[in-house]
Amino acid sequence: MSTVASLDLLPEVIQFLAQRPQSSWVGGQTVQSTGQLTFASLDPGSGEKIADVADLDAAQVDQAVDDAGQAFPGWSGLSKQQRHEILQRLASAVEDRLPVIAQIESLEAGKIESQAHGDIQNFVDTLRYFIDLDAGVSNREPMTIAGHEAWSYRHPWGVCGFIFPWNFPFLLIGWGVSPALVAGNTVVIKPAEETSLSAIYLAQLATEVGVPNGVINVVTGRGETAGAALAGNSKIKRMSFTGSPEVGQLVGAACGRNLVPVKLELGGKGAAVIFEDVDIADTAEKLVNAITFHTGQVCCDATRWLIHKDVFDEFLDQCKACLEKIRIGHPLDPKTTMGPVVNKTQRNRVLGYQEKGVDEGAECLFGGGVAHVEGYSGNYVRPTLLKGSLKNTAAQEEIFGPVAYMASFETEEEAVAMANDTDYGLANSVWSTDKNRAARVAESMIAGNSWINAHNVFPLGVPYGGVNKSGLGGGVLSIETLMDYYRSVSVVRPLS
Numbered sequence: 001m002s003t004v005a006s007l008d009l010l011p012e013v014i015q016f017l018a019q020r021p022q023s024s025w026v027g028g029q030t031v032q033s034t035g036q037l038t039f040a041s042l043d044p045g046s047g048e049k050i051a052d053v054a055d056l057d058a059a060q061v062d063q064a065v066d067d068a069g070q071a072f073p074g075w076s077g078l079s080k081q082q083r084h085e086i087l088q089r090l091a092s093a094v095e096d097r098l099p100v101i102a103q104i105e106s107l108e109a110g111k112i113e114s115q116a117h118g119d120i121q122n123f124v125d126t127l128r129y130f131i132d133l134d135a136g137v138s139n140r141e142p143m144t145i146a147g148h149e150a151w152s153y154r155h156p157w158g159v160c161g162f163i164f165p166w167n168f169p170f171l172l173i174g175w176g177v178s179p180a181l182v183a184g185n186t187v188v189i190k191p192a193e194e195t196s197l198s199a200i201y202l203a204q205l206a207t208e209v210g211v212p213n214g215v216i217n218v219v220t221g222r223g224e225t226a227g228a229a230l231a232g233n234s235k236i237k238r239m240s241f242t243g244s245p246e247v248g249q250l251v252g253a254a255c256g257r258n259l260v261p262v263k264l265e266l267g268g269k270g271a272a273v274i275f276e277d278v279d280i281a282d283t284a285e286k287l288v289n290a291i292t293f294h295t296g297q298v299c300c301d302a303t304r305w306l307i308h309k310d311v312f313d314e315f316l317d318q319c320k321a322c323l324e325k326i327r328i329g330h331p332l333d334p335k336t337t338m339g340p341v342v343n344k345t346q347r348n349r350v351l352g353y354q355e356k357g358v359d360e361g362a363e364c365l366f367g368g369g370v371a372h373v374e375g376y377s378g379n380y381v382r383p384t385l386l387k388g389s390l391k392n393t394a395a396q397e398e399i400f401g402p403v404a405y406m407a408s409f410e411t412e413e414e415a416v417a418m419a420n421d422t423d424y425g426l427a428n429s430v431w432s433t434d435k436n437r438a439a440r441v442a443e444s445m446i447a448g449n450s451w452i453n454a455h456n457v458f459p460l461g462v463p464y465g466g467v468n469k470s471g472l473g474g475g476v477l478s479i480e481t482l483m484d485y486y487r488s489v490s491v492v493r494p495l496s
């Protein structure tokens with residue numbers, strides 16, 4: 001059986017993993033759990049332990065919020081230019097260390113290394129995007145109001161809290177904290193238990209490049225203790241949560257009690273509507289890539305494939321041909337095209353939904369069950385295609401694995417109704433060479449995002465967020481997100 005020690009790790013990664021236990025990072029310093037408690041971080045590809053991580057209690061999280069509060073006047077008091085220069089240094093440092101961070105991320109999240117590279121570069125691009133955007137924001141904005149001199153003045157809020165999931169640990173930190181930091185807020189980040197390491201690395205790097213102590217704090221710990229303490233801290237001025245709808249409700253309720261504005265970026269059950277006029281082979285390849293990308297652990301994935309009845313069989317054959325080529329393996333093996341799911345719980349969830357789907361009448365057209373990878377006892381599953389009525393648990397609930405549920409339609413109206421028959425509302429796609437039809441369908445699907453002839457596309461500047469069970473609070477990645485991290489005071493002087 002292969003072990004982590006036998007993997008070809010970079011010397012910097014080996015050195016970083018030698019820090020035992022891995023500590024939180026608060027006020028520019030390492031923090032261990034008060035009771036010396038830790039939890040294990042595992043390599044999803046081998047099941048082996050790679051680190052022990054400090055398990056902070058609620059009082060320690062409160063202390064981190066206080067430390068971030070103390071750093072706020074200094075950070076927000078810098079000129080925009082000074083702040084931006086420091087953050088540019090952080091972006092460049094992350095870019096310089098990209099292979100190291102990518103390997104840590106790959107090892108801990110089970111993400112194939114080339115994808116991890118893309119995620120880390122995405123962090124850098126996002127941070128630079130928000131720095132550039134903020135450079136053009138004027139804090140004092142005059143208003144033309146008859147009989148009055150009026151303007152609004154933008155201030156940063158103060159301490160902002162962030163709770164993240166395990167599927168895109170580093171990329172989501174970039175999406176979340178970049179607008180907050182450029183605007184002059186300080187942040188407390190709670191990564192998922194499964195993936196604390198890249199966040200810890202980031203906080204250490206931030207201190208190394210001169211981000212003032214207390215501006216970026218990372219509290220590691222369990223959701224129900226550290227996460228709940230952060231969500232319920234009344235000194236937080238803005239909260240952002242990315243994760244499941246179930247925990248999102250708890251975080252939203254805690255913020256509601258303190259009247260803290262909150263962004264909730266939650267799960268999805270996206271549809272891909274495939275019309276009869278598409279290039280079948282090309283569409284099949286792109287959707288197979290979407291469902292196997294990060295082993296289907298992607299909130300906005302296309303997990304319900306709605307296919308025009310005239311091309312269903314041909315589309316299915318092409319998908320099977322593409323799926324046959326998927327190479328399941330350890331995420332650090334360069335030949336791997338699909339890695340493991342993150343942990344045993346997630347594997348059981350994926351297998352459980354497959355079983356329930358079939359019990360409720362779905363047909364398994366491809367795959368199903370666990371995958372065996374020579375030399376590794378990680379959490380591997382086979383990519384799977386199910387087909388049947390959409391009134392099936394596997395067609396309605398988020399599986400978060402490489403499973404697509406297929407159904408056919410006859411008319412455009414039927415396709416839109418099927419796509420909208422869900423509690424979620426994150427992202428869908430429509431596939432057609434008829435531009436008008438594609439635009440019509442894209443606009444009719446109830447979700448934050450509709451893509452045409454593509455799935456999972458995130459150009460910086462296009463708002464990304466969900467509606468209904470997929471979230472609230474305005475989303476991420478755009479000018480609106482930056483404005484969310486400013487509070488405005490309206491100033492009015494009557495002229496007579």
Ligand code: NAD
Nearest residue numbers: 164165166191192223224227228243244247265266267299
């Ligand atoms: P999760 O909700 O179980 O956990 C997310 C985070 O919340 C973790 O850091 C966890 O420790 C913390 N947490 C758990 N209990 C808590 C509590 N009581 N109070 C406060 N925090 C608590 O989600 P997950 O399993 O890590 O991630 C998968 C989910 O995330 C999926 O539903 C996926 O669709 C969603 N997701 C959404 C987006 C998006 O942009 N919309 C992006 C990525 C993932």
